[in-house]
């Protein structure tokens with residue numbers, strides 16, 4: 001399930017240090033190393049899934065948990081009254097650079113639209 005050559009599997013396992021803001025048995029959330037906003041947290045399922053294009057029916061409950069957890073983390077980061085943005089870059093044209101599904105939680109400034 002976990003892949004030794006996957007950056008985010010290694011962060012989940014604690015083999016690479018990160019600034020964790022939340023963890024439970026299914027997900028880990030940590031600060032992005034190169035933040036694009038005052039709050040920039042990456043929420044990743046502990047299970048290695050390559051991208052949103054690779055999710056399967058068996059991941060339904062896990063992904064529901066991820067989204068609920070994102071909402072709670074946003075509140076814990078002080079964003080619920082202000083607003084925030086979730087981003088899931090997927091695949092090459094989607095701008096995905098790490099091949100382990102991750103949800104960007106961005107906030108603390110006004111977001112522009114459309115994204116670049």
Ligand code: 5GP
Nearest residue numbers: 018030031032033034035089095096097098
């Ligand atoms: P993607 O471009 O795949 O959607 O997002 C990958 C994100 O991972 C980028 O925002 C990048 O800054 C972040 N990132 C890459 N390597 C590391 C790392 O070693 N630690 C942390 N905390 N974030 C990383």
Ligand code: ZN
Nearest residue numbers: 006009048100
């Ligand atoms: Zn992985």
